[in-house]
Amino acid sequence: MHKMRLLYSSLSLLFPRRAAEPWCKRIARTWAFNTTAAPADLNRFVARTKTCGELRSADVGQEVTLCGWIQYQRRGQFLVLRDFQGLTQIIIPQDESASHLKKVLCDAPVESVVMVTGTVVSRPPGQTNPRMPTGEIEVKVKTAEVLNSCKKLPFEMKDFVKKNEALRMQYRYLDLRSVQLQQNLRLRSQMVMRMREYLCNGYGFVDVETPTLFKKTPGGAKEFVVPSREPGKFYSLPQSPQQFKQLLMIGGLDRYFQVARCYRDEGSKPDRQPEFTQIDIEMSFVDQAGIQALIEGLLQYSWPEEKGALEAPFPSISYNEALAVYGTDKPDTRFGMKIVDVSDVFRNVETEFLQKFRNEPHSTVKAICIPQGARHLQKKDLESLNELSKSQFNQEISHCILSSDGSLNSRLSRYLNEEQKLELIRTVLANKDDVVLVAAGGHKKVCSALGKLRLESADLLEERGLPLRDSSAFHFLWVVDFPLFLLKEENPNELESAHHPFTAPLPSDEHLLYTEPAKVRGQHYDLVLNGNEIGGGSIRIHNAKQQRFILETVLKEDSELLFHLLEALDSGAPPHGGIALGLDRLICLIVGAPSIRDVIAFPKSFKGRDLMSNAPDYVAPEELEPYHVQVTWPSAEAKASAN
Amino acid sequence: MHKMRLLYSSLSLLFPRRAAEPWCKRIARTWAFNTTAAPADLNRFVARTKTCGELRSADVGQEVTLCGWIQYQRRGQFLVLRDFQGLTQIIIPQDESASHLKKVLCDAPVESVVMVTGTVVSRPPGQTNPRMPTGEIEVKVKTAEVLNSCKKLPFEMKDFVKKNEALRMQYRYLDLRSVQLQQNLRLRSQMVMRMREYLCNGYGFVDVETPTLFKKTPGGAKEFVVPSREPGKFYSLPQSPQQFKQLLMIGGLDRYFQVARCYRDEGSKPDRQPEFTQIDIEMSFVDQAGIQALIEGLLQYSWPEEKGALEAPFPSISYNEALAVYGTDKPDTRFGMKIVDVSDVFRNVETEFLQKFRNEPHSTVKAICIPQGARHLQKKDLESLNELSKSQFNQEISHCILSSDGSLNSRLSRYLNEEQKLELIRTVLANKDDVVLVAAGGHKKVCSALGKLRLESADLLEERGLPLRDSSAFHFLWVVDFPLFLLKEENPNELESAHHPFTAPLPSDEHLLYTEPAKVRGQHYDLVLNGNEIGGGSIRIHNAKQQRFILETVLKEDSELLFHLLEALDSGAPPHGGIALGLDRLICLIVGAPSIRDVIAFPKSFKGRDLMSNAPDYVAPEELEPYHVQVTWPSAEAKASAN
Structure with a gap:
């Protein structure tokens, strides 16, 4: 549950003026590119002249046009107008000549959208509200127009916070109006923008979009399939752009990043989403320390100022030590x-x-x-x-x-x-x-x-009231020196990759590959924040022979499925490595949200459903025809397995 | 065919020094935010100290480490090393003490990846190459290491350009090393980055990721389906985030954008891709002129400097005039x-x-x-x-x-x-x-x-040699005042949406909705560049009653499928509108590529296949089981339709 889910709670609800000010003035910069020079212009191209969050004493006397939602209406005298930037009090003239105006505004239900034009005036002495950024002024309305009358709300908005999450997801467009979701989505957008500045403008990374209609990866049991028009053939929605990012390095792109949509069909795991986003990065001619320094700088640069500066380098711990000291490979070191x-x-x-x-x-x-x-x-x-x-x-x-x-x-x-x-x-x-x-x-x-x-x-x-973990503290930690292979649970005589088969062994352990592969450590690194794994990556194998040995001899997998990659590794492959950060989880931890659903605009329920539109849904058999598939209804399945 | 597909053609091949310099110094700026202050640092975090494109006379005497691909080797004396930034000549000492070095470098096949350390020296008089940015210097190698020996190439690289496209797509990672593809992908990345700066930093747009696992839209015949774990229920990969962007406006996000992955199953249409990318934009409280001004500014700001400045506002033409004068709604006005x-x-x-x-x-x-x-x-x-x-x-x-x-x-x-x-x-x-x-x-x-x-x-x-259209000219054109509805081809007594059912009518034509709907013009606008539609958008209906009338009475569609949207329009919906630009096509036109496949890292063939990995591919029946689908093989289909 959101502890601080302030939703339409009171007039003094304080919208932060984030987007209108340079939201991040960095402290420690090791290089000098790009700082936002001017605040964003939020009023260009549109009907308003001001947002509902920006008027101050200095604006008194101005004629302004505001557009927003009616948050509150009081005694036919006051109206509080809300937009994404804040709240502004509108004062309705009480004289006879303004009776039409009064009727228009007072008849409009709460949450109706209105446009008002009026003059900024100082609030009378004693009536200013210091808790409200616009609390020194009000707007004396001259003209008003109801742009959309709110006819239907599933419940009183002020009770919305008490409703269960299913109802809130069904009416997601209402929940999106809450301060908390607005803040979460805006912070996410701004942080990703800062990451792009760092990567693209700062270090010459190339933002490359890779396909999401791909081929099933070996062992990719959690991949959604997409039937194609070729009978029996399916695309697969990949869990990550792993193969593509490596192929981009072999293609000489040198530095790749992507804010990549990934897919994983995990059934009903709590707080997972069938589609999620990762900051996906790959570099050529890099080692583990290089990737770690890159990521530390990335997070320092993009870190929201109000969360305090991050210190780097982040501490590092070996997998073995993490297990011995914290009993997990993602220790909460707070x-x-x-x-x-x-x-x-x-x-x-x-x-x-x-x-x-x-x-x-x-x-x-x-x-x-x-x-x-x-x-x-x-x-x-x-x-x-x-x-x-x-x-x-x-x-x-x-x-x-x-x-x-x-x-x-x-x-x-x-x-x-x-x-x-x-x-x-x-x-x-x-x-x-x-x-x-x-x-x-x-x-x-x-x-x-x-x-x-x-x-x-x-x-x-x-x-019980004994605080142990500072909820405002952010403890990043690298976990390194993972074993390259694990014993398979179902058959401890066989090995499987601890992460994926492309991870390179530690150079010092390479000789063990051929004698005691279970003892080989990999050049893999996880990034952990407050006990949550928020990223992982590795230096990759760039030698076809070693890659083939691991696939065929150690893992006993069918290397034919990766023929294109093996061939590519023999065609001039630079040493390369990378990382992927789980964006949803990272943002969730930064804003302190209880679930990644709170940092995603339109999340699915834990059963993978969109409760607003009711997806997934039935599809007519004739719509499946071009894809040469038909539904196997459970009764038929039962019959088939009985036979 | 690429006219200028220079691939490994000669030593004098000129790599532009793009990424290392602020690639775009804008001419006309109407506001003052954010100009890239320093060039990207391309050598941090990695083994090299310099790229292969940056050494000049001023660097003579420096000891440098370069990493790259062997482009060329001559008489055991010279090596040309290539990376994404350019070419540098490496000179191999001929004295006995360096014989090992010579052997290492001369034995390495072309396209092998090497790391060399050496001293920057001036080329002897008369041997400088003014056509090569690094042509004044060479690097006298001291140590060298072959990082990956290129063992296998499908053909001589210099013949690559002559190979057919299928072969080039099969070995995409080799094609990616070409100057042309490197340039195209880098320009695309940089232009999108500029667009983000404009939207996000300049005008406070929020980058919101919307789901791609959604529900089939009414009439969405070209949508891929994705079977879910619920028997008979399918997600759909949407053709655009249309519904989500409107719901975001109703949710008070005010200004949304997304570089959105979209999906369309068009079978084998030429130069289409099953997945493609659009710059997706939506704003509240905006009119047609507002969106048009926004987009003109967006393109001016992000336009590659070397393509010349864009003049705005772009000319505008009505649909009727475009048809009368050019016979098409996407006129080439060059x-x-x-x-x-x-x-x-x-x-x-x-x-x-x-x-x-x-x-x-x-x-x-x-x-x-x-x-x-x-x-x-x-x-x-x-x-x-x-x-x-x-x-x-x-x-x-x-x-x-x-x-x-x-x-x-x-x-x-x-x-x-x-x-x-x-x-x-x-x-x-x-x-x-x-x-x-x-x-x-x-x-x-x-x-x-x-x-x-x-x-x-x-x-x-x-x-025949009579030039009519300037290939370096970019003629943008707005096409406006489209009819809102068209007569259905298969049944001219029925109407269908000219674009989509959410487009608002022109206010002056609104009264015709109820009497002569076929005469209503919509607030739709297309953006055309040199005869290609590169974008389209509209002001949307934000009135539930009007939306329901159009869906039910005019279009005779089942409005139940859009129940959530109709409900949202009654819950305080601001007037809103937006646009989507086809990014692949836009970049394709800017770089003058013959196909959008040349601006996509890993495109599909025109039959929707990934020729490198061989996707789509067969999937084992047991992998389909959790999704309750089975393949209908063509023979079975034939039998079914015969019954």
Whole structure:
């Protein structure tokens, strides 16, 4: 839920005057191109002479024309007019000669669109509104015209915020009038514009549009298909322009970027969209450090001023360390509660809880310390954390409470002598009233479980009023040195790409490709913001022989499907690498929205539906004919699978 | 065919230094925002220290690192290195100590990618190349590394230009290395960037991404369908964001633009693409003149400097006048040969040729005058023009030749007296050796036929060496006052929208909606460049009642499909209008490319195929299962239709 969804709430609702002022005055610039020299002209080409957000005392005496929506009408005397820039109070003359004017304006329902012409006057003493940017003036109306009478609203607009999201999505055009959505979409537009300035004007990147009607990629199970007019043949909507960006480098484009529409059919995953946008980048003759520096500069340059300056370089952590310390490859580094290895403490402790894991490979004992957990978490909270760990990770958790008298209370504590207790407290840096969660078992499972509990308990503490994560802080983090391959879950004797098969191995690990491929690390890097993966990329393989070896020998995939790429890699391929940033998620985190749906103009529901137009929808069989497909209705499917 | 497709042709091939310099210094600016202050830094983040296009005499003595493709190698002494910026000559030391270096560089095949480090030296006197921007210097190599050896080329690169387009599309990554494609894609990127600066920074437009997985629009017969996971339900890839842009205005966004990917399944129409790009724009509180001024400013601001300044306002012509004078709604105004009404000349002439049209409604006699036609066109040319007119328009043409002695030779001339002959010559402004084509019949058919012949005969004259159309001239033209509705071809008792059902009528014609809708003109405007429609737009209906009347009563369409839009129009809809420019076609005309395929990085063939990856392709039945569709193979289709 949006905490601050101010929608038509009051007259003093403050629209920020963003678009009319240079919205971003950068602090640290390492180069000198392009700063917006003049504010955008918002009144050219149109009927108004001023927006509803810009009139001030200095404008008193001017005759102006405003266009906007009736936000509010009071006692036949006042009208508040709203547009994307703000609110302006309109004053209606009360004399007989203006009775027609009064009737026109007072008969118009709220949310009707009107054009008024009038004179800017100062508000009478005592009636100024300092919380409203236009609060010093009002416009005494001379002529008015109702351009569109609002005949139909699904509900009182002031109740809109209370409505459920489905209704808000059905009437998206009304929700778009809210301050929050206006701000989100405008910030998105401006930030992308700044990114383009940086890339295109600053560093000579070429904005190249790549096709979205493409061919199914090997293993691209989540790709939508588009039937073509050739019987049995389908296009595919690609998940990213990966192949094209590499081919552009081989084609000598040198520096490519695109704000690329991508598609992924993920069924009903929460907060995913079937189509999404990424800032897609590829460079030739670059290494990992080059891409990282480029992206740090990109974010610094495009970062909204009001969110504070970004410091660079961003910190970096290896995949292994991230897993060991945060139990995840996308750590939220805004707060501590790091995972600590306490194996040494428990080395000689004999309990059933520990014993059964002793013989597991990579067995370990780890802990996290929940600050003030004893004061803020109840017994049932600790139980539910344990339940979560068991159900999601099959991992038992034991907890110890460091009480105010310094004693350690736990099922475990009876197995620990005083020295071991003290060592545990010292190792996890526990203070009075902290709770220590201990887990024993295989390294990856233990860390993953504790990483999850770290986040869960932070949520719980914050719910109880103990702030841990600064919501105005932005902690970027590079995660690097990922394994190039993972064991397939369904068959641990086979390997699959950790990211995609085009990622180059670390040069120092290359020799392992032929002997122990599972140990090879890749030149892959993820960009993480406050615990969310917002980008990922890699240096690519630019050697056909190595690419073929990985596809055929390591991954056992059909390289024929990538014949064109392999051929291209033998035709003069420069070393190259790139990255893609998830724009929707990035903007969502910057504006603090609860869902990426709040930074997309017309999002789909979590089931992939457009609730406004009711898409997807049935299509007449004759419309499918040119595409040589027919619907298999579920009953027929059932019959077919029964046969 | 590309006339100037210079591909690896010679050392003196001149790469323009575009990206490294502010590529556009505008002449006429009506406002002051944003001029690129510094050239793009092309060497940051990467292994090179200089591009292959930037070294000059002033750099002599510098140690530099260059990365690029081997363009050429000569006698083990010289190498020409190429990148996207240009060519640099590398000189290989001939002393024994550098023998390894020599071997490395000379063994590398042409089109291999190398990195060289060396010292910039002046070329010896007499060996400078003034046609090459880097022709004053060469780089004496100290170290060299082959980054990718070019093992496989489908053919000698120097022959590439001679290969057919299918082969060039199959090896698109090689074709992309050509000067022409590099220039086209870079100009496209830069021009779009300028458009964004104008719209976003200059006038506060918001770049909003709208969905491409949408719902089939009424009558949207050319929309690709995308099966969803709901049985029988399909998304549709929309032909334009029309509905969304209108809903954004109703949502109060005020000024929207998007470089929008659009989709149209046109089968195998020549020089069309199944996906294409339009500059999509919508504004609130705007009228036709406002949109036109916006677009004129947009094109002036983004216009490539080297193509000369654009003058604005652009001329405007009504649909009726365009048809009468040029026989088309997209006139090429770079040359004359206008259609002239010669009905008066033939008023009293009795020939069979004229007689049979006398009683047709709107019957007329029109002519065009082909300058110097008698000298450049042969009898068979005139016959083929007549054939063309008959086959395409069912329109008979008669021609008259004004010979050098002033006499008019024609099958017609025996029916004309001297005065009538003179009047014809005067009316069409014919000179000696001109050919006059005369057509009689219904107004529209006669004009259309003559309009077509005007273009055909211009082609013929130009083939014969008589230039008519300046290929470096850019004649923009607004075509306005289109009819709002057209008679349906298949049923002339019914009306269909001339453009789309959202176009507002001209206010002065509104009353005719209810009485003679076929006479209503719309607030639609097309933008034409050199005879090509490159944009179109309209002021939209913002009144639900009028929109419903047009949909239901005039067009007899099912308004239920647009229920959400009709509902939105009753919820406070501002007056609004917009336009869409066809970006591919616009760039194609600016760079003078023969096909839009030359301004698209990875175009489809005219059959909609990607010849490089072989898309579309077969998909396994199990991959279709989640989408509840199956292929109807042609044999099955035949069987079904036989039943």
